[in-house]
Amino acid sequence: MSTPIIRASGLTKRFGDFVAVDKLDLAVEPGTIFAFLGANGSGKSTTIRMLIGLLQPTAGEIEVDGIDVMHHPRRVRDHIGYMGQKVSLYQGLSLIENVEFYAGLYGLDAATLESNWAQLRKRFDLAAAENEKTESLSAGVRQRAGLALSTLHRPRVLFLDEPTAGVDVHNRGLFWELIQEEADKGVTVFVTTHFLEEVDYCDWVSFIDAGKLIANAAPEELRRAHSGGYIVSVEAPTAEHARLTAELQPLGIVQAMDDGSLRLTTPELDGARLELLNTLQTAAGPVTVHIEQAPMTRVFRDILEAAWRKA
Amino acid sequence: MVNVVDLHQLSKHFGTRAALDRIDLQLSQGEIVGVVGPDGAGKTTLIRTLVGLLEIEAEHATVLGYDLLADVTEMKNHIGYVPQVFSLHRDLSVIENLRFTGRLRRLPTDVFESRVAVLLKRTSLTPFVNRAAGALSGGMRQKLAVANALLVEPALLLLDEPTAGVDVLARGEIWSLLEAAREHALVVMSTSYLDEAEACDRLLYLDEGRIIGNGTPQQLRDLVPLELYHAWGDSPRDIARAARQLPFVLAARPTGSFARVEVARSQSPGATQVFAALSQLPGAKVSFVERAAIDMEATLLHLARGAAQ
Numbered sequence: 001m002s003t004p005i006i007r008a009s010g011l012t013k014r015f016g017d018f019v020a021v022d023k024l025d026l027a028v029e030p031g032t033i034f035a036f037l038g039a040n041g042s043g044k045s046t047t048i049r050m051l052i053g054l055l056q057p058t059a060g061e062i063e064v065d066g067i068d069v070m071h072h073p074r075r076v077r078d079h080i081g082y083m084g085q086k087v088s089l090y091q092g093l094s095l096i097e098n099v100e101f102y103a104g105l106y107g108l109d110a111a112t113l114e115s116n117w118a119q120l121r122k123r124f125d126l127a128a129a130e131n132e133k134t135e136s137l138s139a140g141v142r143q144r145a146g147l148a149l150s151t152l153h154r155p156r157v158l159f160l161d162e163p164t165a166g167v168d169v170h171n172r173g174l175f176w177e178l179i180q181e182e183a184d185k186g187v188t189v190f191v192t193t194h195f196l197e198e199v200d201y202c203d204w205v206s207f208i209d210a211g212k213l214i215a216n217a218a219p220e221e222l223r224r225a226h227s228g229g230y231i232v233s234v235e236a237p238t239a240e241h242a243r244l245t246a247e248l249q250p251l252g253i254v255q256a257m258d259d260g261s262l263r264l265t266t267p268e269l270d271g272a273r274l275e276l277l278n279t280l281q282t283a284a285g286p287v288t289v290h291i292e293q294a295p296m297t298r299v300f301r302d303i304l305e306a307a308w309r310k311a
Numbered sequence: 312m313v314n315v316v317d318l319h320q321l322s323k324h325f326g327t328r329a330a331l332d333r334i335d336l337q338l339s340q341g342e343i344v345g346v347v348g349p350d351g352a353g354k355t356t357l358i359r360t361l362v363g364l365l366e367i368e369a370e371h372a373t374v375l376g377y378d379l380l381a382d383v384t385e386m387k388n389h390i391g392y393v394p395q396v397f398s399l400h401r402d403l404s405v406i407e408n409l410r411f412t413g414r415l416r417r418l419p420t421d422v423f424e425s426r427v428a429v430l431l432k433r434t435s436l437t438p439f440v441n442r443a444a445g446a447l448s449g450g451m452r453q454k455l456a457v458a459n460a461l462l463v464e465p466a467l468l469l470l471d472e473p474t475a476g477v478d479v480l481a482r483g484e485i486w487s488l489l490e491a492a493r494e495h496a497l498v499v500m501s502t503s504y505l506d507e508a509e510a511c512d513r514l515l516y517l518d519e520g521r522i523i524g525n526g527t528p529q530q531l532r533d534l535v536p537l538e539l540y541h542a543w544g545d546s547p548r549d550i551a552r553a554a555r556q557l558p559f560v561l562a563a564r565p566t567g568s569f570a571r572v573e574v575a576r577s578q579s580p581g582a583t584q585v586f587a588a589l590s591q592l593p594g595a596k597v598s599f600v601e602r603a604a605i606d607m608e609a610t611l612l613h614l615a616r617g618a619a620q
Contacts, residue, residue, distance in 0.1 A: 039478035041448030085476070139350035165476050168349040168503060169608060170615045177564070180548070194476055197505060197608075200567035220568055269568065274543050274598035281599075282583050289582075289601055291541070293567070297506050300479050 004063075005030040005157060005188045006051065011060035013046050013211075020046045022211035023060070028204070030156075033179065033189045035202040035219075039304060043211035044192055048161055051190070052082055065156050078106070081155040085162040087146030089134035095145055096130045099152065106153035113152075120148040124178060140171030147178060151187075158182060160191040164198065176201050196296035207303060214307040219296070226302040227294030229267040232277065235288040236262070244287070247280060313376070315340050315467055315497040316361060321369035321379075323356055323520075330356040331367070332520035338513070340466070343493055345511030346501040349615060352517040354501040355395060358471045361499060362392045375466055388416070391460030391496075395471040397452050401445030405436055405455055408444055409462060416463045423462070430458040433491070434484055450481030457488050468492050470500040474507065486510065505607040516614045524614045532605045535613040536576045537561070539606065540585050541569040543599045553595030557588050573609065 006028035013021040021043045028034045038044045049055035051062060053073030062069035065079040089098050103113040121127050124144045129137055137145065143163060150158060160179070164172045176198065183189055183203075191202070199205055199219050207215035207222075215222055232251065236244055244262055245254045251273055252264040266273065269291065281289045316338040323331040330353050338344055346354045359365050361374055363383035372379035377386035399408045406427075413423040431437045434454040439447065444455060453473055460468060468489070474482045486507070489498050493512075500511075508514060509528055516524030516531070524531050542550050547565035554563035554570055559578040564571050574580060580588070586600040 039448075039480060040450035040476070042478075162476065166350075166472070166503065168615075169505065169611045170349060172503075173564070173608070173612070180565070184548075194478060195504065196479060197566075201565070223567075269543070271545065271598050278586065278599040281601075282586060289599075290603070291543075291601055295506060297479050301483060304478075304480050 002030060004028055005065055006034075006190060007061075007063045008047075008051065009061050011047065011050060011062065012058045013043075013050060013055065014058045020211050021050070021057075021208075024208065024211065024213060026206055026213075028188060028190060030188050031183060031186045032203040033183050033191065033201065035199050035205045036190060036192050036208075037196075037199070037205060037300070038192075038208040042209050044208065045161065046211075047208070048159060048190075048192070052080055052159055053077060078153070079155055079157060081150030081153070081158045083146045083150040083158070083160050083163055085165045087142050087149075089137075089142065089145065089149075091135045092133065094131050094133055095126065095137070098134060098145075099149065102149050102152055108153060116152055116154065120151065123181070124148045139167055140174070143167050143171060143175055144178070147175065151182065155187070157188045157190065160189065162192050162194065164193060164195055172198070196300055199296045199300075207300070209304060209307050210311070215303050222303065223294055223296070223299050224268060226299045226306075229265045230269050231292040232264050232266060233257070233290045233292070234262040234280065235260070235290075236286065240285060240287065244280065247276070250276065314338060314373075315375055316499075317371065317373045319369060319371040321360070321367055321372050323353075323360060323365055323367045329520050331360065334520075334522055336515070336522060336525075338497055338499070340497050341493055342512040343489055343498040343500070343510075344513045344515060345508050346499060346515050346517060347503075347508050347611060348515075348517035353520040354517055355471055356520075357515075357517065358469050358499065358501060361467070362390060362469055363387055388463070389466045391463060391465035391468040391492075393453075393456045393460045393468075393470040393473050395475070397444075397456060399444050399452075399456060399459060402443060404441045404443055405431075405447070406440040408455065409459060412459050412462050418462065426462055426464070430461060430488075433488055434458050450477045453477050454481055454484055454488075457485050461488060461492060464495060465492075466496050468496050468498045470498070472501050472503065474502060474504060482507070505611070508611065509607045516611070518615070523617065528607065528610070531614070532607075532610050535605045535610050537605060537609055537613065538574045538576050538579060539603045539609055540572040540574065540582060541601050541603045542572055542585065542589055542595075542597050543569040543601075544595070544597045546596065550589065550595045550597055553592040554589060556592065559588075571603075 004027040008024060008026040011021055011024040050057045053069050053076045064076050067076045069076050099117055126145060129141050164175055179189055205219055206213060234244055248254050248264060251266040254262050254264045257263050277289045281287050314337045316336055318334055318336040321334045322329055348354055360367055363386055375386055375389050377383055409427055436454060457473055474485055492498055502508060513527055514531055515522050544550050547570045551563040551565045551570035554560050554572045559574050559580055560572055562573040582600045582602045589595050589597045
């Protein structure tokens, strides 16, 4: 485990008597996509505002890319990019004028701006929109432009607060490709979303409720812990059932279903189990294997309900 | 059965731009109809048209039997509407907002009280009845907006992205309201969530003001000329990257424990072939490949691509 690039410990924020964030500990590995989730009103936005130095915590410590954010809240801003749900583009200015304006804020010189923007314009497919007034950009282009602006100064950490809210499925897909490219280049991405299928594009999930962590694990681990496991169904001629049932035994209890298939539930699908399924399917004979996994919506509903029962 | 919505060649122009372009649409009671499509496709305009808020052109256009080209004042008494922007009174409490609507809609006190009790329970808003609407979380606000629209037990419930930015539990509660409303109403809602689109009885896919898909989720899935494979292995990112090099692969993306690989149905390699081809590639350590059912993402992307051609 390498040194976390974002680290918060005992992070607390009170508004009067209300505890919005309650002794929260977070650790984000460099170069990963980190999903920060929670129900509406759980303390997500308050936490992000503290992490990026916009809100002074009541207590705790924060370090982002080596900066002590508690004591130097302004200094962290050169190290991070931020994009909110409402992309901040100045209306009345064209996209390229916005880019020049932001470059000025980041203190980029002309040559750096030119080379950074040339790459982003191409990669984010923004050339056609460059001279458009920002109010006439479509939602998908706005989101891409927002992400481009937040990476203009090549930050090592990106904070994206519901970047895909209100974006259609096509543009959400394109957007996640860009996020994954950033992560491949070593950028750490801290992202929030209500589209829970997007959690499967992330390396780690921290889930908060009432300002406290209620889950903190890799997405697959959460799925394992909060769903009945994977359902494996095997379609094959009846003559093969006895053999297949014996071979599938290591995975779980095999049931013959009314539709003529075999079915079992397995808590885990590691390499060995997957290879077993592969052997069954690729050996001679018409054997088809299907795996059904719990959707993340179900996983997170389960996590929340468990937390609320406990509270 | 009488159509709740019956539109023939309906258009809506803003200036010279056709936000809705010669739409034909018939919808009957007892369905949850999802309106999907890219940003700017006309989803909001369609919903606002059905609410009776817009002047339109049409050969024929009735909603609940009322002519959209005539006076729609009476029609609005039978419609519940949740606009995209939260439109209740922020300075009034939850119960005051509901009472305000109850009086505006002239509900008898006993009817109002019994309906409110049910709605508050279903939305888990009971502990918050005295909280100002402006101080509610986003999820609670939307639950209140839907409950408020249901007070009159409308025959037609129209909701414009009611669950945008709403967490998974609040979305579940909103959906249980919609499912209950389906008993006495036609429910039409726009949504960007794939799981919600999947849960609708019928989907309308809009693009550039036209309905280019209209059917059950299964009917729309059947139209997708793709096969979908899940390639499982230790590093789905590497598998996806490698898969894109295969000539028969249209797209590949890592998601969770597998790479999601799209192939043209006409190529139909089969799971065994895809496994064999991926195993040949350096960098992709594939353990298992299954042919998966077409999902809602592939379905909507197919409709989007079709529209682009």
